[in-house]
Amino acid sequence: MITLRVNGEEHQLDVDPSMPLLWAIREKLKLTGTKFGCGIAQCGACTVHLNGQPIRSCVTPVSAVMGGDVTTIEGISSSDGLHSVQQAWIDEQVAQCGYCQSGQIMSAVALLRQTPNPSDEDIDQAMSGNICRCGMYGRIRSAIKNVGQGVVQTYDPQETAHG
Amino acid sequence: MGKWTRRAVISTGVIAGGGLVVGVALRPGHRAPDIAHLVTSDDEQLINAWVKIGGDNHITAIVAHSEMGQGAQTALTQMLADELDARWQDMSFIEAPAEDEYANWALGKGFVIGGVDIPQSLVPTVDGLFMQVTSAMHLQITGGSASVRATGVYGMRIAGAAARELLIKAAAAQWEVPESELTAKHSQIIHSGSGRQADFSEFAAAAAQFKPSRTPRLKSVEDFEIMGRSVARHDIPSKVDGTAVFGIDADVPDMMYAAIQGAPVFGAQALEFNANGADQSTGVLQIVNLGEAVAVVADGYWNASQALKMIDITWSKTGSEGLDSEKLFAQFERDLQAAKQSGDATDDVSSGDVEAAFERADKVVEANYRVPFLAHACMEPMNATARVDNNKCEVWAGSQNPLGFKYEIADALEMDASQVTFHQHTMGGGFGRRGTSDVAVQAARIAKVAGVPVKLIWSREEDIRHDVYRPAVASQFRAALSDQGDVLAWENMFHEKHEPDEAPNIPYDITSKSIQHIESLTHVPFGPWRSVDHSQHGFFTESFFDEVAQAVDKDPYELRRALLSDKPRHLAVLDRAAKEAGWGEKLAAGRGRGISLQQSFGSIVAQVVDVSVNQGSVKVDRVVCVIDLGFAVSPDGVRAQMESGIIYGLSAALYGDINIVDGAVKQSNFHDYQVVRMREAPVIETHIINSGAAWGGAGEPGTPGIAPALANAVYQATGTRVRQLPLSNYDFSYQFVEEEEVS
Structure with a gap:
């Protein structure tokens, strides 16, 4: 057993x-x-x-x-709601197929616990073991930085297209 | 609560409405078993095949496309909601079941048959024809970047507008006022004179009794309220908390698990196997020989995969055992030479007098290009769960063609399609791979033999080695040039042609063009890979164009401009990309900037790539991407698709290389089939041009332009012209040393 x-x-x-x-x-x-x-x-x-x-x-x-x-x-979420990293993922509309995102989020949570405001190099180091075939690396980076800098933004549904 | 029959569904929904405009009216009688579960409570009325309105005024779009990450379901829902004048907060969507009523003809016509747009004049006159044709073809495909531009434009918008008109008719009858005095807004019907207003749901049942217009009035762009807005995707919350259910997460009672080993050499069969005790191994139920593969069924995937490793399989000989990638490329190039001698090739484009142009040319530039086989490597390994009993089969999986899967599973089990139920799941990537039903068919065959429900999971090794590959392609060019720098003729011959038909063509105004292809078959299975033929031709044509520019000593951006004077959309996209990227700026040593332009799937995309070459390694620093897709229904969704398409194409350009050795695929997993990771991912800036032209796709057009823009940038940085992908096969350390000496 x-x-x-x-x-x-x-x-x-x-x-x-x-x-x-x-x-x-x-x-x-x-x-x-x-x-x-x-x-x-x-x-x-x-x-x-x-x-x-x-x-x-x-x-x-x-x-x-x-x-x-x-x-x-x-x-990782609590009865109070989503973990800030999960919320940041929604705010940045990170997921496409979403299959890798559990692993990405777990790596990001661990990174932020150790390095609360990570640099680009910290993010490269901690997140390069997680592949995203949909290629959402830019959004993952932004989401992590938003948590690190305490700006977990709310998504603006009113945003319009600019030519 | 009314019940309705399948016949009622077909007669009012399919035949009368053609599945595009008019839907499934509620009728007293019997529920159609295939669609009944979409109506989940007694106060819901299914007013057409694409939309249902609940008693609480909650509106559900029924989307006939699969979700593999591209966000199409949200964009399609936006299109329907806007034409319906629904409030966005009232909307949700569900995916249509794999039934003939939801087959998508528009895609079948545009993608499978080949690259044509549907004439606008056809749309109001279809009257059942669309659906009948599609049903016959059993297609329900998500691919060809067609969700928005085909299903959305020809289905969802019309359905939304038709539903709005039905609700207005019903309200006019109930309130006894003229229809002209009624408007729809925020999921309500409003009477202008009295100010009276009521929810859509009040009229849903009555609306179903009216015959819908075959030509509902659509909004013009200025009136859009929901289209053109970046709404939050509905599927993302479940993808950040682990609750999204992918095919691999399907849970069927009493389910067993299977691991599988396919024939290393494509086409070989398992003649016999020595179990070496695998059948007695922990948790193993059975070993199943499918012919093209051997599977182990066990109480868990780990036990199944451990037992599988114990088995020695004897494979039949196919005659392909001696083949490798070099021999295949030698074959392609031999066949191309032979075709050039014999003239035995098929014309794709033929204009002007190419031969005469080469005779009077002052200069001829020629180059031969190659791209390798590519695997898709979706994050979610291939899988399917199946149960076969009492002449019924149920399959749980993610598919880009759920309806096609249903028919192919039925064929494999010698069943009627009506005996097969396909439970569609969200996909952990598709990229073209999940349009092929091989894995779902295997799962059904294994489950039939095993007599228990079986979840078949392919290892990553199986996924890399048994894909339907982007073909390896050789393409050969010549251009005739004058001393004045005119491009007199463009000549191109390549092998292996699939879709879309126009992929090898170029937009440039060159009078004499000859683009031809030949067949040169291999034993390696092929399939659509994100952007399909554009993925190779984008690299070939846009790289060779830069070679032409260099040969006539012109700036590659300026030469493109000069040859696009009759194409204002292309020019606008190209100019915007050059401007945003700072084209023309002087770059430091070891840096390079390259440009590309590509039209695909109804959209025009320009990319400018910045690279730096340091100690022999190439780093992509920045990609500027401009897309004109007519109109961006969801701008953030379009940006996400560009980012995604670029990274997917970049992985292929930098690393993607499936080698054939001894007739089989050499690579096996992400250590030797590498993809772009966080540390290599460039900054991507996307700019959208809403030109108002016919709406194009977004899922694929980001991919073709990255490889040539990269190769052109690398040329500028290093002087090395990359004519074969991937880039990782080149050694740039020499250039670095040279630069050091210069500086």
């Missing part, structure tokens, strides 16, 4: 100890916000936090996280 603590809840799972955390989260706990992208820690879609640090759950065996606190995308 493997004991996992995910988003503050303990679970006893009868799984192969070498099974990556990703599959335990997705298939056993049915927390499907964390995504499979590559299986070899190249794309970041599976990013979750272990004790607050971002890890790639697709290559992390469940046995390696026993006793630790795992946080997934489902665990």
